[in-house]
Amino acid sequence: MAPRQYQYVGPADIRDSALASSPAGTPIRCVDDLSAWIASRSSDTEPDGSLIATFTVDVGGTLLLAPRRSEHVACAGGGPVLSAGEITFSDGDVSEITNQSTRFCPEPESWPTVATALDAIPVDRPDDFTTRVVFRLCPACNERDIVKDGWFVCDLCGADLPENWNLPTAQRGT
Template sequence: MPRIYEYVGPQEIRERSHNSPPGVPIYSKQGLLNWFHDHREDLDQANQLVATFVIDLKGELLLAPRQSEHVACAGGAPVRSAGEITLTTKGEVFEISNQSTGYCPEPESWPACQEVFERLSVTHPGHFTQQIIFRRCPACHERNVVKDDWFVCAICGGDLPETWNFSSDGI
């Protein structure tokens, strides 16, 4: 059974997100192209668009502008995956990551993304092009990004566990 990711970020961000619109559900490749077209003012120099995404519990892709919080994109609900996605003008996934400090999803959440892209017939890289490892510090409870396999808390210097350790009860 795939893991469900509850929001584990700051409560003030969750509260601020109540007034933000949820992400737009994408039900087809044409829907993806339409969303891209509607946000073309955010294109980068390579004519690509970086967006916030979540895969909801129904397995649907929700997109929001890059500056959006993941919890807002998800309408406050738990997700199967979350991160940032870079789309091309052809409606292809150029890059994708699990970078969401609000949900802290594992790289192992990739199959939820792949399932959506294949159902929508969207070309994708077949994996997260940037994989983020998140851990909560057992000592100070801070969320951490693990870099270069260095499992040490950036805040208190405590050891971080090697296995994913977020849950809806806080640790």
């Protein structure tokens, strides 16, 4: 079965602004690509020497990187993704990675596509997202929610959230 493709589910004005003002993420297909990208961001390192970035995995399975706090939709070049989140590099390896992207809301189950993209480089990585974020769409108020501690209740209106992932997906092959 083909992996799920996640579409952008954020506000149109943020998408349009991000696409107009930010380049698409840099494709990372090999260690040289990754090393060059990390070197180009040397001024963005944390005090401990690590580098945190925005990532997406495009529908072709390629890892795309953009500076931290970049909009995921800009990193993805406006298209659907197989996963999205934040990634931390320490000494060139992945030390932390999360599926936290409130603009695509990928499931934790999108991990295999991320693992495949990282293994293709190849780069040392964790065995799963180091932080797994669960997203739901509130059927009552249409708010995107992050489920914490198994509490399936909308933060905005208090309605019950569905236990199964329920955000819009992109059509496969688009």
